[in-house]
Amino acid sequence: MSPIVIKTIQFFLSLSILIVLHELGHFIPAKYFKTRVEKFYLFFDVKFSLFKKRIGETEYGIGWLPLGGYVKISGMIDESMDKEAMAEEPKEWEFRSKPAWQRLIIMLGGVTVNFILAVVIFIGLAYAYGETYIANDSLKDGVWVTDTTLGDALGIQTGDKVLAVDGKEIESLNTIVPEVVYGENITIERDGQKIEMEIPVNFIETISENKEQVRFIKPRLPWVISEVPEDSQNASVGFQAGDVLTTIAGSSVKYQDQVFPILESNKGKTVDLIVNRNGTDVPLKAKISEEAKLGLMIGMTGADAEKQGFLKYNTTDYTFLESIPAGWNKGVKTLTDYIKGMKKIFNPDTGAYKEVGGFAAIGGMFPDTWNWPAFWATTAFISIILAFMNILPIPALDGGHVMFLLYEMITGRKPSDKFLEYAQITGFFILIALLLFANGNDVYKAIFK
Structure with missing residues (x-):
């Protein structure tokens, strides 16, 4: 489909x-206070309705115009x-x-x-379903800023640790971007120093112009080969799934973000590199394409990343009684964040009004x-x-x-x-x-x- x-x-x-x-939220108290409800409609029945049936004093129906719905209460000035x-x-x-x-x-x-x-x-x-998230404080070498346009606009770079937004500690990696969008100030740690910065007033507009990169803050993970495609220019070099790239063109690398600049500066060249295979260093030669690619599929599972100490997942399972305050807090947090977002929409300097959308x-x-x-x-x-x-x-x-x-x-x-x-x-x-x-x-x- x-x-x-x-x-x-x-x-x-x-x-x-x-x-x-x-x-129903209007209908039930109206009936409780013995107020007559003439109509109860899903969608609007301008000129005609798709379905209607009268039960008692109320006509229940479905309109053809899906812009909302209504209850018509007797003696009330309404639509x-x-x-x-x-x-x-x-x-x-x-x-x-x-x-x-x-x-x-x-x-x-x-x-x-x-x-x-x-x-x-x-x-x-x-x-x-409980709650599972990557613990922000488990990223020992900070985050990977995958888009420099957004990173530079915000003032953060790869390797920074995002500590807090508006003084509130960031617990989950996935909440960094939403908190930044609604926030005013961000606290980071860079090279052991704590730095506090104002979030640019127009950062929402910057994100809206780079939507494809909205998830620009990711965990730093090693360059692990997951698959060697048959049509890769390096298919016969000797790469194997599970190989971890540790050295390329004479430079030691630990994370994916360290590899990309080296590939970019060696486009079209054949370079020496070393991969770690089951604890053994294996030297290889590989061709870097003109598009700065090795032609390999990379990636590792979250379980493997956690096992190797690159990140940690926090999981919370709730009993029914525990889920009640958790759900309430989530509702209040969602409403509070939405109100913050609306404040930004009504401030023309943020450019947030450009992101107002309809159906x-x-x-x-x-x-x-x-x-x-x-x-x-x-x-x-x-x-x-x-x-x-x-x-x-x-x-x-x-x-x-x-x-x-x-x-x-x-x-x-x-x-x-x-x-x-x-x-x-x-x-x-x-x-x-x-x-x-x-x-x-x-x-x-x-x-x-």
């Missing part, structure tokens, strides 16, 4: 789950803009007739469910092969995004309604229906503008990048 089809299926499955549960109903005298079952604290709970229900759902997913992932960007977050852990982790992340975006104080979003309800509860004065109507219209146009900008970014990047 095509990777695009797999991503699309995952996207719509995830979106459907999140929309239905978000709207339906039902002016005729609002012009009538308030009924006891209507939203506007309920106490402000009940209306607040109804409006907060969606984002609350989104956050709780993310935490529940993280709890399940922690319990089912294509969200769909691209899913793996191109079916992987349940990755699917659920991505769904949890999107659920956090929906919770945050919906609580923004923009009219037409849950956060806009919450803002006006808090104003009413604090001042004792309820905004007029006419004001709420105009606010809803304004919020609608703001949302359309944001939607066009985000999806326009997707189109621009698809065409020009």
Whole structure:
């Protein structure tokens, strides 16, 4: 099956789950407070619906426009803009007739469910799969910076040890780049000296321009031959799988990053080299191509790297009770990081606004092969995004309604229906503008990048 089809299926499955549960977050407290719910829809039913069925006072259905979903609550100024109903005298079952604290709970229900759902997913992932990562402090000779453009922009180089970001110790190698993206300051150790540097304000933009190298910080590993291809220019030299390169062109080497510059400076030449084979040094001669390659497949398993002391994996298995705080902490951390990212987006100097994406960007977050852990982790992340975006104080979003309800509860004065109507219209146009900008970014990047 095509990777695009797999991503699309995952996207719509995830979106459907999140929309239905978000709207249930409004539906359940509304029904609990005896507020009439006229419609409950997955996707929007502009002009017509794909499916609908009335059960009691509520029409349940699936719309044809997959831009979200909604519950239509009686007596509430929402996206339906039902002016005729609002012009009538308030009924006891209507939203506007309920106490402000009940209306607040109804409006907060969606984002609350989104956050709780993310935490529940993280709890399940922690319990089912635990956590495994490369311990950052196990890299005795620092990290390998595979892209000098990104490394120079950040101010780090191969051999540096990344100690902390914003004063928080880095435990996992894989979290260095995400922490740097959201951070303000980085602490490294170079040649035994601790150095603190500011992270460039536009580093997000630098990464976005070099996306293919986004994983530019890797562990330093030896040059171990995993395969000798039959069409290699050095197929008959005598290389064997498992050979470890220790000397090339008269220079001793320990790591892969030390080999590449030597290959580059000896393009097209035949050089002497030494490989270690089962503890014995074996001298060989090899041809370096004009592309600075030996024509060999290299690499070693994580288990072998750990066995030989180049890195160490930390693995944590959680009991069900232990997975609960782990999942909660993951949810809070994800939300906190997303808020940090949004702050950077609203700062034009960072260039982060260029990375704002729409449906294509969200769909691209899913793996191109079916992987349940990755699917659920991505769904949890999107659920956090929906919770945050919906609580923004923009009219037409849950956060806009919450803002006006808090104003009413604090001042004792309820905004007029006419004001709420105009606010809803304004919020609608703001949302359309944001939607066009985000999806326009997707189109621009698809065409020009």
